Each structure stands twice: as C-alpha cells, then as structure tokens.
Amino acid sequence: MQLPPAVHARLAAGPGAAEPLPVERDPAAGAAPFRFAARLVRFPREHEFFEEGDVQRHLYLQDVLTGVAGVPERPRVPEFTCQVAGCCQVFDTLEDYEHHYHTLHRNVCSFCKRAFPSGHLLDTHILEWHDSLFQVLSERQDMYQCLVEGCTEKFKTSKDRKDHLVRHHLYPGDFRFDKPKKSKGPATSMAAMEVPTEAMGDDGDTMEVCSEHVTPPPEPVGEKRTYRHRVPSTVCFGQGASRGFKSTKSRNKH
C-alpha cells in the first residue's frame, strides 16, 4: 500500500480541515433495487467483529513477563542503613528501602508505635485511640467512621462499625486492622497489630522495627506528643515526592 509522500508531511504540519466540495444528491441514488445509504456503524461489546483484536489482546496478557528478558535489573547502590532512630536495617537497592520504609516507618503512630498500612488507617487509629476529645464526642454522636474508602457512614460504637463492615462491605469478621481499643496496659495494647489466633504463633513480628536485634517492643509512651509521625520533609524517594525543606504549613498534608 503506497501512500503519497505528501501524507507524512501533512501529518507533521498544523491542523486544518478541507473546504468541502459541494454536496448534491440525486434521489435515484440508492433507490431500489439498490440500497446503499451512508451510515454510522456501532458495534456492541460482544460483537464478533471484535474477535480478532480481543484475541491479540489476550495473547499479550498471557505473554507478558516482567522483570526478565530485556528489562534491566534494579540498580544496586552502596549499602546504606535505615536512618530511622532504632532501626538498623541495611539495604542495597532503593526499592527495598522504599518498601521497608513505607511498611515499617511511614504510617507509625507516635503515641504507641503501631504501624499501619495506610495514612487513612493511621489517622483513624490516632483519632479513636489517642484523642480524648473523640471519647467525649462519641458519647453524644456517631463518631466511628467506616474504614472503607468512599463510605461516609459513621457509628456510635466500634462494634456497630464492625457489624457494618461485615454485613455491608463483606469484610472478614476478624479484619486485622480493626481491633477495638482495649483497656490500657502494655500487654493488651499490643492487640491492634497482633497476628492473632493459635494458628499464628508469636506476635513478636508486629512491633519490631529492627530485625537485626530482638529488642523488646517499646513501652507505650506516657507523655503527650503534639505532633504526628510523618515522613520528614527531607526524605525523598525520587519519584513524585518533593525534595528539601518544605514550609511547615504543608507538612501535615499526607
């Protein structure tokens, strides 16, 4: 199929439409026994017209293998240590460090040192566990927010919320990130991040911040803190995060 050479130049040039030639139809056009009429054509989802392209799409899905052929291995860097106080984990790729940081240090409650999978769950935890105003308000109004993103329901008690999670959102009854607050004390305050039940074995996992030594988990902090533990503004993973010192007014933005 030979395209005229001007075509590629036309593509590179600016926009522009052709001045249409005059249209002049004869009623005899397409009249019986002929039947042609210019028509827009639409194909619905399951139409067989799409078979060819769909098959090729699925071959692609089946074929894709990331990480090996042609994709470079993650670059190694000189070994470095996690800078968070008390953590002595060592890394030689940025990706490993990133995962470690995000899992263990990013969403950590500065009051009780529990780590959470997301900022959202951390915020909920701080509000419900460490905010005395919350306790007061919750006596009069529904304060326990549903944990599912996008759901704005609030409940009077933690149990009501759990029932909602199970019934409405089909969450498991033992969802690990929704432990009710128990009475204070070092033993039971471990409850939230415990990997529970007999089948689990020890829960020493959950509070370790340093895997090289087996240090006892830190006691819940007695004195008040007035700030939350957040990523220090100087930490940058090179992708989408800003560098350097930020002004304090944007510090609390997650």
Next chain:
Amino acid sequence: MLSPRQGLLRPVGCGVEELRRRRREREAALRRARREQQLVSKRLLRDDTPEEAEGRCVAAVLGEAEIQQFLRLAQRGTEEKEREGALVSLRRGLGHPETQQTFIRLEGSMRTLVGLLTSNQALLQLEAARCLHELSHSEQAEVAEACLPATSYLLTYLAGHSSDLIELCLYTLGNLIVESEAGRRQLLPQGIVPALASCIQSPHLAVLEALGYALSQLLQAKEAPKKIIPSVLASPIPEHMLRLLQPGPKLNSGVAVEFAWCLHYIICSQVNNVLLITHGAVSTLGLLLMYLAGTVQSSEDAGLELLVCPVLRCLSNLLTEEAVEAGGGQVQLRDERVVVSVLILLQFLLQKHPSLLPEGLWLLNNLTANSPSICTSLLSLDLIKPLLQLLPVSNVVSVLVLTVLCNVAEKGPAYCQHLWPGPLLSSLLDTLAFSDTEVVGQSLELLQLLFLYRPEAAQAFLQQSGLQALKRHEEEAQLQDRVHALQQTALHR
C-alpha cells in the same frame, strides 16, 4: 518513544517452531473462548532473576509436610533471611498446580499466608504477597477462589505507599476479578472502585500499568455494564484515564495500552458515553491517534497494534454518539491529520497485522459517512488509490473499502468527478470477478452511484468489458436485480 514492556514466557529449552505451534494453539483456544464469551486471561508478574527462572523450571512439587514446614519457618523462624527464604521456596513450589491444590486443602494455610501478608515484616510481606499472586494466577478455579479471604487486605494495601506491594496486590486482584463472579461480588462492596480511584493518582508507572490491568478485567466482566461501569463513570477514574492517554513525552505505552482497553470496554458498553465526551475523550483520542501514526515511522513499532486497536475502536464507537457533534468533536475530527493518520495506520496494519485492518476501515467509514469535508480530504490528498490497494486483502476488507468509497461517491457529482477518470473503475471490474456476494453487491452499489453522477464512467465501463463482468452474476438471487438495473443503465447512456 514507545517501548512496550513485553517479553515472552519462554519455557526452557524450546525451539522457535515449538513456540509458534504453542502460540497457534493458544490463539485457537482464545478464539473458541471468545466465541463462547468466556475470554479469560490472567497476567503473571514475575520478578525473577535468571537464576530464579531456572529454579522455577526444576522446582519440585511440594507435599503437605513440606508446605507446613515452610509456613512454620516463615512464621516462627528466628532469622529474617531464613523466614524469607522459606516463603521463597514455598512460592517456587506454588508454580506447580499440584502444590497449589495441596496448599489450599491444607487447613489454616491460607490463614497463615494472610497473617504473613499483614505482618509488619516488610520482606515477608512482599514474599507472602508473591505467593498469593502465584495462587491467583492458577487456572484451577478453586485455587484462585481460595484467595478470596485476602481481598479486603489487598484493597487496604492499595492505599499504602509501597509501590512494590501495591503492584503485586493489583495484579493479584486483577487475576481474582477475572476468575470468578463471586470474587467480583465481594470486591465491589469492599470498595474496589474508590480504592482504584485513589490509587490511580500514583506517579509510579508500574503501579499504573497494574491498575489498568486490574481495571480492564473488572470492566470486561459480563455484568459490568449494569453493575460496575456506572460506579466507575461516577468516580474520578475516567478523567485520570484520559489524562494517562494524553500523547506527549510522558506517555508510557504499557500504561496507555491498559487504559485504552479500559476505555474501549466502557465505551462499547454504551452506558454513558456522553459523560466521556464532556471529559474530552474525543479530543484526547484524536490526538493520540495522530501521535501513534507519527510513531509508526520512527520506532520499531513492536506492540504498537496493542494500543492502535482500542483507540480505533473507541473513536469509531464515539463517533456514533450525537453528543460528538454538539461537543465540537466533529470539528476536531475533520482535521485532515486525522484521516491521514488513519491511512498511515492502515498501511502499518497491512504490513504487520492485516487481521486488524477491518478496525481501521470501520473508523474510516464512521469518519466519512456524514462528513463532506473528510470525503474531500480523501480526494484532495490522493488517498483513494492506496485504499484500492487494500481490495485484494480479504472479503471483509473489500466490503469495507467499497463502503468507504460509496460514502464518498454518494455525496454527488463533485465527488465522483474525482473518482473517475482514475484507477477506481478497473478496480471495480476486478472486484466483480470475486465470488463473494457481499463484495460484488457492494461493487454494484458503487457502480450505480458512479454511473448516476458520472455518466461518462458508464461508457468506459462498457468499453472495458463491463457487461461480461456483470453477466457472471445474473443468476445470483441476491444480485440479479441490481445487475439488471446496471445493465440497463450502462446500455442506455
């Protein structure tokens, strides 16, 4: 420059012939599946080093006792490396269908795995996620379904920040979504759409590609038009999808492919295409089309058709919406560069993927049907001759090319003046020699228009033995009336 992330799942020690044969088998299986509307494909994400890839090929099937041992070691080992190693061994074993079966039948195994997934040991967590991912990829339905208890956690981690973990969770979710309606029925109330809507703002390309994959599986579900697409359309997802399809230096082909297919599944479901048009879908897709046509010349175009195909489909279907006219979309698409792009892409498809030609011609039909301006462009840019060169490719392609030419001819004498004199007539004499009724029928339609608006063409037709060509079809039920009418017309000019 586009460079899709693509490799071949290459079993160790396979020759090229063997690979081709397997590919043909897979293609046949996919075709059968599609005809039964059971098209299901999963994606396996492997982060192997070459040593690991070999290890996988020789990994033995694991028995119950071994699985239990690995799980125990992962949970209670003293050294983190040891615990991680146990999970790596488990993961390798889980590549075998037998091991998968043993695993899911073992009491408490999934519970333990989920426990490890939700532990605060970063590397264990990742390995546990990889094990789950391996299971989710299984072709055995009960294995994948055994992973369903983990979904609330997979969704929870989408709101986290570790891109490695998020990527794994997304691929796992994508596999589970496509596997079972039960899985989808659970994931929707668990909030998968809002979770994806937040996650789509991630700057990480690997995450975005994984998200696109998961979303495309969700949108492909048969209940999607009623149960899934409305909530997706109501979320911020469509705007982000279109953003990620904007051509330019930031366009990533792996990401774009996934979201282009997502857009196609939404559009062809005809739920609310007007909404997409107001978000600028026509404009974005038109620009993307031009960008792809430009890329055809410069890159090695490996995998380009993966993106070209859904873009062609989306534009074609959107053109059938009335709202396009109102939104100024028609004006944008009248831009000569659009029709030029289609022709460039047709040339590309002819060379590399001729089976996809109909898709490009479909767009050309929808562009030309109601647009004098675009028909004029075809003529003034001398694009009729290249189109004629497509006629011999196949019957389907022939019919489509002839339809496009009819779109041009039916606009009247000013248009037919440019169709003859020219190569059109002799091409039509060739197509009259085809045996396919539809091809011949469409040729007859075009001839009628040509004779009507350009009577001199009828003369030339006679002189080139047109009557003999027509005679061949005199007895054909579907064609007789038209053949006779043309014979009369030609003789009485």
